[in-house]
Amino acid sequence: MSVLRIQNLQAYYQSTLYGVTRNVKAVDGVSLDLRANEIYGIAGESSCGKTSLIKVVFGAIKPPLTIIGGRVLYQINDRDFDITQTNDETLRQMRWKQVSYILQGSMSLLNPVRRVRKTFWDFTKAHEPVIEPEKFEATTREHLNRLGLPAEVLDSYPHQLSGGMKQRVAIALATIFQPKVILADEPTTALDVVVQRGVLQLLRRIQQETKNTLVIVTHDMGIHANIADRVGIMYAGRIVEEGTVKHIFSEPRHPYTKHLIQSLPKIGDKSKRQSIPGAPPNLADPPAGCRFHPRCPYAKPICSVQTPELSPIQDERRVACFLLTKENAHVS
Amino acid sequence: MGKSFLTYVIQRIAQCLLVVIIGITITFLIPRFSPTDPVEAVVNRAMMMGQFSHPDAVEMMKDALTKLYGLDGTLGQQYVRFWRGLLSGDLGPSLSSFPKPVMSLIRGSLPWTGALLLTTAIIAWVTGNMLGALAGYYADKRWSHVLSIIAMSLHPIPYYIMAFVLLVLLAYVIPVFPLGGAVAIGLKPGFNWIYISSILRHAFLPALSLVLVGIGGWFVGMRALVTNIVSEDYVTYAEYAGVPNRTIMYQYVMKNALLPQITGLAMQLGLIFNGALITEYVFNYPGLGYLAYSAIFAGDYSLIMGVAVFSIIGVSLAVLLVDLAYPLFDPRVKHQ
Amino acid sequence: MRGFLRVVADLYRSDPRCRFAFTAISIVIMFALMSFVSPQDPGSSYYAPPNQPPSVAHPFGTNSRGQDMFWFLTFAVRNSLVFGVITAILSRIIAISIGLIAGYKGGIIDRIMMVINDSFVVLPVLPLLILINFIIREQMSILQLAMVIAAFGWAWDARLIRSQVLSLKEREFTYTSVFSGTKTSSILISEHLPFVMPIVLSTTINNLLWAIGMEVTLAVLGLSNIGIPTIGTTIYWANQHQALISGVWWWIAAPVAISVLLFVALYLLVVGLGAYLDPRTRLQRMKGVLSDERA
């Protein structure tokens, strides 16, 4: 059952400098179906538009980020809410109860001059304005306890917590109301490997308990392999391949995905990993056709003219590449 | 990092002592290393005014002054004597109000300067920061731009000119405030409304000129700080979570933006003090500034020395107080 | 130099505050330059009828000593500007040396230098200047006054420059230079100075502002060489002749108006420059430029 449907979403950063308008096409035609009770990973190199996509999905759309087209539909009580069209008050009510967002750069999500308890109080009050202090204290402690966090963090200031603990507290803050969808943007990037594992376990635990939808955004394929159920690969503002984690890693189909998987370090493999020549395109002026064609070793003439659609090629698997889509399979 | 609260306090006290020592040593060295020595300067000025001219009298005068100013003996001896006098509260007699000791003149004017400086610095700091924070939080509103323009035109005006313009406008052209002094002449000191209101009326213009210049600076600084802090991750996170604007403004934005402004206050106290001195002169306000001016006018060297020394001590102590108050606002220093 | 012109052009184009500042400063400088074609020597007096209000013949009126305020002030403004610039340059030399050395050497040297530096930051300077000028005012030339004031005007900026160096030090290029055995002094000059220059520029203007204000203050107290025409000594003489009481208000209004214009303009330039140098806006601008170039 899908809880969140993203349909042909386009969102650009529009800016005008000295009278010239510039469009950075950070999200350009993304369609995804997210289901209840799954962990969905979004992967892709830096600057491919992951954070921009998540922002739009959260309804955090303010200039220069502008919606050009498409919809983001949340299913709430069997009705669809398009978050790109809702008013501020509905948005405020949806957030944290329906959908939470743990921002990228999470070492600084906590106010340095406020005790953690006060921050929990602020966040709780925002949605339950009449809660009594005793009730608040009890539910907050219970919540922390459920997540395996010590209640003492409530008395601390952020600087007294370790990096991993700060991140856990930020996650706890995002889940006080057990939202249906949790968007986590690079939740472990700033942490060292041992701490990373703990934070990932925490996220998985939350997901398993509440059976909600967890969207994890990271460029780190290792994390996706570790935690995700399904993975979407993003390249230059578009999803180029989607599949179950097993399929993506065991038999990647899109040339870009292949490259990503091949470049993962493997135990015992001493051969030098090859890298694709060239750099990701400038999203202010992306190449026509398949955006990967300037770097693609298999590019055909059509690739620089037509845009491959993200099309199903088997169960749970969609790919946007002319090598694989059926209509074009016989052309080549 | 890893610095305990106690270390912080000790460090601040040490820094304060150092400022006092460096400042007072400079004060000690200036007359001893300047191309003309103060005795020469004072005697020349006295001779120009035709007070005495007999060569023997001049010589005697010079000897007496050299002794009086503590300029006899080796540099080391002088330095020790200087500190000993200072620590025992003895800065010698004032020549212009002989035989009144310099200390008692300073004691008489210190409270006026202290009160003026303290109230204006606090009023300017609080108002400037409040307005600046609002203007920064609502940076794209029209009134925010208007306020900024006003603040940016007030702040760079030197204290002297601000005081002078206010004096001309509100005491000469539209005489709503007295021309100068601290209370109406002939009024008996007492705890009654007439006396207090007279003090307030007299203090109003000097205070206003100090406040206007001060507000401008704090406003501009705070507005810039706030426009930066509103894009910090913790502010965005709270906004996304639906925390009300008021809470975000005060607890998330302002509390963080105030920290550099507190440090700024400590750093600027010396400058603000300079402003108070010159403002007192413009309004004949009987504080240290006015005392300094009468000392310059009367060629009273030891009084000028005294004013310099006590300015340094006073400002350093005020800075220390602000520094010690800082941990109350920054948990990173208090709770380690 | 081309970089500098580009910055000026950028500032002029993008920031109305800077546009005002550039215009006002140009006017003041032009005014000061007119002293070179002045028909009157500032030392001579009673060449015009005294106490004349502003008129076509005397745009700023004349003072009680029969001097034309317009031409007199061209000299006063010129001297104040020259004084300010000399002070700013001298104190820059101290501030840059201390900032670069402390920032680069680090460790105990840095600690000691900064503790002393901070003492100079909080020290109330006016009483000390009063003391110095009280003793040696008569003989003081503009250069000497500049030296005295510069000696107390560097501490704040030295700290700024040091912190700038500290952030630069972390960059790779210094390490490579250190490994390749380049001398400290040449690292300082060839690698760090260009990055520190923008900060230096902004603090220089600030310092100029402070110095000219300080001159006015000392002059008004009668503590500078009152024989040299400056903005400060002009006000001093007007006060001595009780210009306001005798109704010769233009004697004081003219220098006050010019100095307010100058102060506000210089300050707006500092603010505009500050916004221009702010890493955040700077980054945005650079992003814009970079992707434009890539596109």
Ligand SMILES: Nc1ncnc2c1ncn2[C@@H]1O[C@H](COP(=O)(O)OP(=O)(O)OP(=O)(O)O)[C@@H](O)[C@H]1O
């Ligand atoms: N505020 C903005 N204004 C203009 N362009 C922006 C802005 N924010 C991001 N971009 C551009 O949009 C593109 C996508 O950025 P985004 O942050 O979504 O990438 P990302 O995949 O999250 O990268 P990372 O892994 O570095 O977080 C980039 O080219 C970026 O430069």
Ligand code: SF4
């Ligand atoms: S569509 Fe063409 S260019 Fe794009 S990935 Fe497939 S083969 Fe390569």
Ligand SMILES: [Mg+2]
């Ligand atoms: Mg990102």
